[in-house]
Every structure is written in structure tokens, then in C-alpha cells.
Amino acid sequence: MGGFSRRILPCIQANSASLLFGHFGPKLKLPSRVISGTFFDKNCRIAYYKIASMAEMLLKRKPPKNEVVMDEEKMEVHDRAYKLCKEYLGGKWSELKKNEFQLSVLGGGLTNKLFICQIPKEIRDSNSKVPHTILLRLYGLIIQDFVAQIQESVVFSILSERGVGPHLYAVFPGGRLEEYLPCQTLMTKDLHDQALSRHIAKQMAIYHKLVMPVKKEPTCIMSRLQLYYETAVHMKFDDHNNTKLLNLLREYDLENELKYIKKLVADTDSPVVFCHNDVQEGNLLHMDNTMNPVQMIDFEYSGYNYRGFDIGNHFCEWAYDYSYSEWPFYLYKDEDYPTKEQQINFIQSYIREYFSTNSSHSQSDEKWQVDFMIKEANRFALLSHFFWAMWSVVQAKMSDISFGYMEYAHSRMDHYFKQKAEIE
CATH class of the missing domain: 3.90.1200.10 (Aminoglycoside phosphotransferase (APH), C-terminal lobe)
Incomplete structure (x- = not known):
């Protein structure tokens, strides 16, 4: 099935917002159909991560694509993303000051949990092997179905290593850091x-x-x-x-x-x-x-x-x-x-x-x-x-x-x- 309100974003490589029963999102791909999350068993217990809930709240006002997240209301998401990039990516990211870190909402979609993290152009290291732009994915709902969580992470990692999917830079509780591909989805x-x-x-x-x-x-x-x-x-x-x-x-x-x-x-x-x-x-x-x-x-x-x-x-x-x-x-x-x-x-x-x-x-x-x-x-x-x-x-x-x-x-x-x- 397809998604809704499809728009061509810089690179919609996403699935995500784990809506209940939305493992196969409504044909709502990002930005058009929400496909995503992990499959919810009828008896599964669902827990919300504070950061994911905040991200969802921020996006309800539907910001323009790639809007820089900087106002006070979004600082919690900004600080969390900054810490993740600093800890997991190293290189120039580890030297980056909090006020230099750029976080943009990959808006207009249905998952409300995708962000573009960037090092400002003026301080990027052109010789570094560490990317200056990264895609941050925060899961909206984290379920206690560890088998499904492990399988999804294993599959993504293997596909990444085999060059079939985007490169995986980090996996952490509640999300991951992925390669950002400047491209367009098909229509x-x-x-x-x-x-x-x-x-x-x-x-x-x-x-x-x-x-x-x-x-x-x-x-x-x-x-x-x-x-x-x-x-x-x-x-x-x-x-x-x-x-x-x-x-x-x-x-x-x-x-x-x-x-x-x-x-x-x-x-x-x-x-x-x-x-x-x-x-x-x-x-x-x-x-x-x-x-x-x-x-x-x-x-x-x-x-x-x-x-x-x-x-x-x-x-x-x-x-x-x-x-x-x-x-x-x-x-x-x-x-x-x-x-x-x-x-x-x-x-x-x-x-x-x-x-x-x-x-x-x-x-x-x-x-x-x-x-x-x-x-x-x-x-x-x-x-x-x-x-x-x-x-x-x-x-x-x-x-x-x-x-x-x-x-x-x-x-x-x-x-x-x-x-x-x-x-x-």
C-alpha cells in the first residue's frame, strides 16, 4: 500500500514511527506511507521513551522540511541528539560545541522521528572519514518484544555491511544513527x-x-x-x-x-x-x-x-x-x-x-x-x-x-x- 501526502524530501529512507498495529504502516511511507516500527503482539507491553514522546510532540505543528531545531521547546531533543552523535560518531563530532550542533526535522512525513544531524559547513573537516551529516532515527514506541528488536537490528546491520542498505553508524536504546543519502524517492x-x-x-x-x-x-x-x-x-x-x-x-x-x-x-x-x-x-x-x-x-x-x-x-x-x-x-x-x-x-x-x-x-x-x-x-x-x-x-x-x-x-x-x- 502506499503512503500519504507524499513529498520528495532530501532522502526519505525511513519507516519508523511504531504505530500500534503499524508494523506495516498504512501505506504511509515516509513521507508518504507510514511503514514502520516493530510488530506489536497482542500481549506486548509498550513503553514510551521520554525523548521519543518529546519528538512526537514537537512535530505535531508540521514544520517545513529540514527546519532547524533550536527553540527552547525542542532543546531536550537537540541535547539528546547532540550527545548521541558526540558519543557514537567521534571525530569532529566529539569536538563539536552544543551551540554548533545542527539538528533538522525531516518533516512532512508520518513517523515524526527522523532528524538530520549536521556539523556546520564552516568547521567541517573535508579529509575526515567520519560523515558531517547523519540521519538520526528515534523509535516512537519501544516494545518489550526483544526477539523482534534483535532481528530488525541484525537485518539492518547485515544489509548495511553488504552494501544493500544505508550504512549503519550506531545502534542505541530507542534508535540508531544511519547514513544520510541526498536523493529522492520515486513517485x-x-x-x-x-x-x-x-x-x-x-x-x-x-x-x-x-x-x-x-x-x-x-x-x-x-x-x-x-x-x-x-x-x-x-x-x-x-x-x-x-x-x-x-x-x-x-x-x-x-x-x-x-x-x-x-x-x-x-x-x-x-x-x-x-x-x-x-x-x-x-x-x-x-x-x-x-x-x-x-x-x-x-x-x-x-x-x-x-x-x-x-x-x-x-x-x-x-x-x-x-x-x-x-x-x-x-x-x-x-x-x-x-x-x-x-x-x-x-x-x-x-x-x-x-x-x-x-x-x-x-x-x-x-x-x-x-x-x-x-x-x-x-x-x-x-x-x-x-x-x-x-x-x-x-x-x-x-x-x-x-x-x-x-x-x-x-x-x-x-x-x-x-x-x-x-x-x-
Whole structure:
């Protein structure tokens, strides 16, 4: 799903604000969709870090992008960030005076926990290997799910070391310091560019070839879908409009549709690989690099999953534009769903990259043929629609973000049934 009020910021490499049930943020990537945080188990205990709460309060007034944080109200955040950079980065940072330290809010997004830390230009050391600009990420909610916290940190660290993601400079309780990449996220229309689409496919294939020290069973999406479904069917709203939309949604036989989805997944022989699970335009950076102009970011949802979900979910994102500035803050264009020719262009590039360095599979295997992968991706597109519909119902209750969550849930279900009719 995509994000809301998408804007191109210097580099939106983010996910973050751990909204309850927002491990897969509403397609609210930073700045457009909030994807983020760590998955919240129903019984998890949630604790707020004082600094994160302060950061969230500061951002409610929606400052302009990169606004320098210096007024008295924000000094606590400023001082905390200054101390972190001084302690973890060393070099010129350790010599920096507090009044010289520059902290800017990476504003306009939905996570409210991203900051750009900088050494003033006039005192930077051009010969230093220590960066003069860094991205500070503060988690909004810290849960007592240490397994999830450890896994996320391990994955990010390994991806950083392998050059797949931004460099990691420090991990500390409540956040981390990351490489700041001066770049732009893609827009929905960019996904239709054939050359860019091939580069995205290449990056996805590189990601899918990774071997990571995490749980290998493909349960990360299905287990969350079950939780979202169980929460959604028992949801109650205070306002009339959401109640009306929820009642209309319940007129679908959601229980049987969930059973249908589970059977569809079981009957589709999709390889299990290490998936990004959220390859949409807000998580794709356009780099000034002719060899590799696209880089994937936001690894919060990464985990072993079915290959078809990563590809099918990406195809769904082609049709959703979250840059729309009026209610419900998204547009869906059925004609923008990739045509067969566009899907072939993507999948052929994926296959070429996958087999360029991987000999563990036979390219003659049916599962690695273009026709099979097109069918596989479009079957898993149904899972994408159903998953984000259930997620959106939960967000309609839990989130205070201005977005038409219930309208979005209906949109995803409408197109779920449309694609379901096409594959049967």
C-alpha cells in the first residue's frame, strides 16, 4: 500500500514511527506511507521513551522540511541528539560545541522521528572519514518484544555491511544513527518507466538472493493477516461514517475469503526467499549512479516470505498514488496496474539478475519461467489487497493520521474481488 501526502524530501529512507498495529504502516511511507516500527503482539507491553514522546510532540505543528531545531521547546531533543552523535560518531563530532550542533526535522512525513544531524559547513573537516551529516532515527514506541528488536537490528546491520542498505553508524536504546543519502524517492508514475522498472526488478532479485540469519518459515505476512483480520471483525467505531463503512465491509464473507487466500497461497508453488515485503515507490530511492540508479530502503518488514508476494504487492502499488492532496488522500487508477508487457519487462530483468550469480536453481525449472511468475505474482496480488484492507481497518481505529483508512480498505477489497474474478 502506499503512503500519504507524499513529498520528495532530501532522502526519505525511513519507516519508523511504531504505530500500534503499524508494523506495516498504512501505506504511509515516509513521507508518504507510514511503514514502520516493530510488530506489536497482542500481549506486548509498550513503553514510551521520554525523548521519543518529546519528538512526537514537537512535530505535531508540521514544520517545513529540514527546519532547524533550536527553540527552547525542542532543546531536550537537540541535547539528546547532540550527545548521541558526540558519543557514537567521534571525530569532529566529539569536538563539536552544543551551540554548533545542527539538528533538522525531516518533516512532512508520518513517523515524526527522523532528524538530520549536521556539523556546520564552516568547521567541517573535508579529509575526515567520519560523515558531517547523519540521519538520526528515534523509535516512537519501544516494545518489550526483544526477539523482534534483535532481528530488525541484525537485518539492518547485515544489509548495511553488504552494501544493500544505508550504512549503519550506531545502534542505541530507542534508535540508531544511519547514513544520510541526498536523493529522492520515486513517485508512482516512475514505476511505469521501463528502464527504472528493470532496475527495481534487479534490486528485488539481489534482495531475494540474500541468506539471512532469521526465521526461514514464510509466516511474517500470514500471521499478521490473521491478527489484523481477528481485530478488524470485532472492531467498533465511535463515528457514524466509519461504522457505516465497516458494516458494508462486513457484508463480504470475510471469513471465507480468508480461507480462500490461505488455500490460494498453499496451492501456489512460490519459492520462499528473503523478501523486502514492501517494494513501493516511497521505499525506492533514485540515486545519481548510472550503474545502479535505484536503491531499496526501509527494511522493517523484511523476512522470509513467498516470492510471489513481493512481486505481486509491487504490481499493486503501480495503481495507487498517495500524493493526492485531498480526501481520502490517495487515488486508484485501474489502468495503471502493469500490463502483461510491463510485467514481462519486470520479470525478465528479475530472472536475469537472479541467475547472474545464483546456480542453486535450474533456470529450466517451471517456477523460473516468465509465464509461471506472472501467474504467481497476480495470485499473490490478492493476498496484498486482502492484507492491506484488514490492516487499514485496524489503522482506522488506532491511527490519528488524516487518511481515509476505511475508504482505502474498501478500495483494496473492490480490487481484490476484481482480480479474483480474473484469475479464476
